[in-house]
Amino acid sequence: MPVDPWAIDGLSLSGLEARTSDAALIMSDGTALGSRSGVRPGDPGLTVSLAGSTINVSAGVAVVAYSGQGVYRAAFPSGVSPGTLTAAHATLPRIDLVYLRVWDNSVDSSGLNKADIVYLAGTAAASPVAPTPAGTQIYMPLATVNVPFSGNGSPTVSTAVRPTTVAPGGILPSTTAPSTPYNGQYWDDGTSLRRWNGSAWRTVSPLTPQITAQVNQPPTSPLSTFTDFVTGDWPAATVVVPPSGMVRITIGGAVGNTDSTTAAAWLGWKAAGAFSETTSEANSVSAVGGRTYASRTVVRTGLTPGASLTITPQWWSNTAGAGRRISNGQLIVEPMPG
Template sequence: MAVDPVWINGLAYDGAELRRVQALSVMTNGVSLGGRAGVIPGSGSLAVSLAGSTINVAAGNAWVYATGQGLYGVSLNAGGSATLTAAHATLARVDLVYLRVWDNAVDASGLNKADVVYLAGTPSASPVAPVPAGTQIYLSLATIAVPPSGGGAPSVSQAVRPVTVAAGGILPDAAAVGYYVGQYRDNGTGLQRWDGAAWRAVGLHTTTVVSDQIGGPTSYVTGTPTDFTAGQWAPITTTVPPSGQIAISIGNALNNTNTSTSTAWCGWRAAGALTETMTEKNSVSIAGTRNYSTRRVIRSGLTPGASITITPQYNVSSSGTVGSVTRILDGQLSVEPLASV
């Protein structure tokens, strides 16, 4: 089947042909000859705001996709304004603001232009945003939650607006769907790559994070694992690397000569991507005289990109004079990301 490649002298192109070719420059939407619709990040983004009852739409650029028609590129110097419909006496409402492309050859509207449209929703006990009627070519920009009269101020949400980037670009969208192996997205806290089955974190926290002990309590709680305060020994919060594997080390100078059988323990507990209490498996200890030691353990099978907090703790069986009789000082806690084997 012959097609017309662009930019060749002597060939004539219609709008649909050129719109389909424009999909070459935009991230895919998973449809053959399609492209992902959305506003262009950093372009002004056609942001919607409220000033009293006036709806304002900023300038911006966007791609609007229509099935079978390709991508319409829209650049608005100003999105314009509209007046918010008055609130219902007793019911809430959700309104929609959207970018519309009018293409007479497709929608028989008699117009060929693009503009911003405000569509008031239907008051209801469970209101939802309205859907533009007919076969309109459009891109949602924002919803406006309008409470009943006297129920507070209306509020704008931009959550319905998609964003798009050039083909192969990184989408700043935590909910972006993976369409091909090697696609990237920014989920708001880091970079992720689609491997064909799941999003995997990329290049997160490739250096070891260390927390040095600053001091200890003026008197120890006895008989139970107890957190050091952040001012005494700060916890570490970090992100699980792509391997899902980390090494946690804790070391300390310990002694407890309060009685002939007194003990002192220093360890850690974990929360977030790993839940673990302080036990013999993740602690160093002493019974009586001084000991300097470090314990390193490896934890694997964690969720890449997930947050994990490691909090240093102590546990003494009994306590005497702090610093000379009972001492848990000069410690260091570290969390080291490990590569996949």
Template sequence: MPDTPMFQNTISYSGQNLRDALRVVSMATGSLFGARAGVRPGDPGLTTTLSGSTINVSPGTAILPDHGVYIGVLTSTWSGTLNAAHATLDRIDLVYLRIWDTDFDASGLRKTDVVYLAGTPSSTPVAPSPGGTEVALPLATITVPHTGAGSPSVSTAVRPVTVAPGGILPSSSAPSSPYVGQYYDSGTGLLRWNGSAWRQVNPYTPQTSAQVSQPGSFTAGSFTDFPGANWPALTFTVPPSGLVWISIGGAVMNTNTTTASGWMAWRASGGVTEAASEANGLSTVGARTYATRRVLRSWTPGASVTLTPQYLFSSVGTLTTVTRADNGLLAVEPVAAA
């Protein structure tokens, strides 16, 4: 059957008509007519604080999708009283914004207000939930330790944020049911959904470790770690692409004999293991070399890897004038996936 078109003269519109129209300017959730609930990113409104036993919620506005899309507006600070702590058990309370609409909840009310809902004391406490038929938006949880175990604390982690369609959502977790081309900011980078995976699209910042000085002496015969005070190790997290460029450069010299060799290289430990070798180092034989070696590695995304600079001299002569490894720079450049 035909539906009522919006915003035309001589037509009367119900609250339901208006709430339905607001769906189109709300962030989609992947479900039919779905809209994402929340406050606007960066909006200081609807912030919950605790002063002694007084709970305060600042004025603000939010989207509450239910029976269409409600716009909840709190025009002045709401205050309530925190329930006393239990003698022996902890508790988690909930503070939430509620829309009363008598058409659906038979409350006889049509208003926006804040509700404080105390949790149940328990050895393993959990936050309570609003009633199943309530139009509600969680704003904060309050952890209430038992008597003598400390002060109550507020967490606003449960308060969601939302943006207009096409907007970049700041979130610690990826949006559910994303569409191709959707973006979100994870807090460490900007990601785009390509239809099968989230890919980081903004450039990564390289990480570097510069050599401070040479050791007081070199040990000959095998790859040896530079002491941390001379050249610190570098720890990084492998990006979602799994790809990283790793570079090591510096001045390496060994003129102790015409065949004396010298190396600067790195070894990987932690989430990935790789020994120093010809595959990741630079060298010289009976001479001096100024160079950089850059290699591409494909490692496990999310792995924490530590790169430790190393040296290797086949024999050792006078430090700096004969045997030398300085001006070193170790660098990691994460690769963003397509």
């Protein structure tokens, strides 16, 4: 069946034809004709705020997608107020909703053809949830308003429910991963840049390593157990475990003990937080009756993404003579991409 394409002289497109063609300009929602609703990333428009009990929404533009109908582009050239907050409940909190609504008589038989901003009060409850618009088919949430019970504080606005959208191939900033990613799609999760490889999201953005350097040698007293460097002698390093769950740890320095043929010195580290580990042959450098200038790198996997990990340098020696040396140390802790 032939269709009317953009843009040929003499053709007259219906609203449905124009909206469906516009879908080609907006990120797909994973369906053949569907698109992702949202505001533009970095656009301060359509921001919801409160002035006392008055709800205000700033000027802005958005795309509202509806299944089988393409996309509705709505522009509000000036700020609007959809109303005032309903009074707080005496004993129970409430969550209200502010949303962008599109009326299209050819779709909803409403008798209307317009877009507006709507405020909808929720139901007070011990564990309240945001309301769902009734009788409205085409809409996009802009914000929720958390309304505490009377005398328990002021209402607050959250824009977490407001989606963002980009052109096809654009990098989508969102705290939630796209539900139907395509191979090669990029997504910014707020911490890292991720790429869908067909089966999993892989981190591709540079991840910042934490580096600390040794300031002073450890105390002269010999010890029988591995001991932390104090912060003033050599600070610990703390990182957040990346989505890959992998961290690379490197420690090195000048290590030696020539007090005797059995005199030993060790340099290593301990881990706390995302996992626990102390200095051992698996994560250290050492010398017995001599000296070495070396580093040791290990990779730890299977860690919980988002967990905090602190690596603290440790030392040990069995003598305290002039031949013992643990100096010029450096610790590098690197979150690794997947």
